[in-house]
Each structure stands twice: as C-alpha cells, then as structure tokens.
Amino acid sequence: MPAYAVFIRERTTDPAEMAVYAQMAPATSEGRPVKVHTFYGPQEVLEGPPSEGVVILEFPTIADAKSWYDSPAYQEARTHRLRGADYRVILVEGVAPAS
Secondary structure (H helix, E strand, O other), rough: OEEEEEEEEEEEEEEHHHHHHHHHHHHHOOOOOOOOEOOOOOOOOOOOOOOOOEEEEOOHHHHHHHHHHHHHHHHHHHHHHHEEEEEEEEEOOOOOOOO
16 A cells, blocks of 8 residues: 655754755655655645645555665755754555555
C-alpha cells in the first residue's frame, strides 16, 4: 500500500539553514520511488493552528518511505531543516485502491 510523508512547516527560525536544506533535500530522493503531491502550494487552514507550508510525498510502501527518511543523505539534510524551522513530520499508510 502507498505511504505518505507529510511535512508541516509551522515556523521558520533560520532562513539560511532552510536554504541549505532546500539545496540538499532534492538529491536525497534521486533514484527512489517518490512522487510529490504538494510542495508548499497555496493552502487554507480549516481547523487547527496555521502552518507556513505543507509537503506531501508518496512512496510505494512504508518501508520505502522509512528507507528514504533514514538514509544518510536525508539525515544529513535533515539536520539543516531541524536548525532552520519547526516542523511536524508524519508518516501515514494509505489505503489500497478500490477494485
């Protein structure tokens, strides 16, 4: 079943660190089965606190998503994201397509 990595940026604390993350992060998914569904597009918060942006990535499985997230390349990029902003990151399994 598909899996989704949902990144919710709540607050930027260091734009320079976020710039480094933005340069490093795309290369971490090269050669991996990832599909970008949304990337900081326009949003309307209907419930809960506002966010600065949302990214949703689709992977074929939870294992694929965790393999990417735990990879040395992403973990290196992640250090800059953690220094640069407050995020919530959620990994959620999707549902099987209806038959």
